[in-house]
Amino acid sequence: MIEITPDISLAEDEIEEHFIRSPGSGGQKVNKTETAVQLRFDARHSPALSNAVFLRLKPLAGQRMTKDGVIVITAHRYATQERNRQDAQERLVALIKQAATPPKARRKTRPSKASKERRLDSKRQKSNLKKGRGRLRNFD
Numbered sequence: 411m412i413e414i415t416p417d418i419s420l421a422e423d424e425i426e427e428h429f430i431r432s433p434g435s436g437g438q439k440v441n442k443t444e445t446a447v448q449l450r451f452d453a454r455h456s457p458a459l460s461n462a463v464f465l466r467l468k469p470l471a472g473q474r475m476t477k478d479g480v481i482v483i484t485a486h487r488y489a490t491q492e493r494n495r496q497d498a499q500e501r502l503v504a505l506i507k508q509a510a511t512p513p514k515a516r517r518k519t520r521p522s523k524a525s526k527e528r529r530l531d532s533k534r535q536k537s538n539l540k541k542g543r544g545r546l547r548n549f550d
Contacts, residue, residue: 412499414506420458425502426450427495432486446486449498454479459506467509474505481505 412420432446453464453475468475475481485498521529 414503415510418458418510424456445491447494447498449483451481453481463509470509
């Protein structure tokens, strides 16, 4: 079990891992070993995630989520399979943890009477300043 929050935990069989060859530069060994990991998690059909969490997860995952609701995370930062596996799981947990916290509701606020007055005063001052920049008239 992978615990994300106290009320959300994923079963090990919900996560599918495939090891692939790591892209990028390397020595002779890089062409023979499969150290990168591609982690797949079916978020849409997961019993651990509520519909609200899934809907918040969708925009957070972005292009990492397929049309079918499967999150695909590829990790190839490290040289060992185990560390890449750990990295991919940590990234998945962080993503779901971020989606699990509901956004803070915005409270409507109104500007105070004093702040409106200050705004209008500054507008009047700027207006007078700009009027003073006009062409000078001859009073001869």
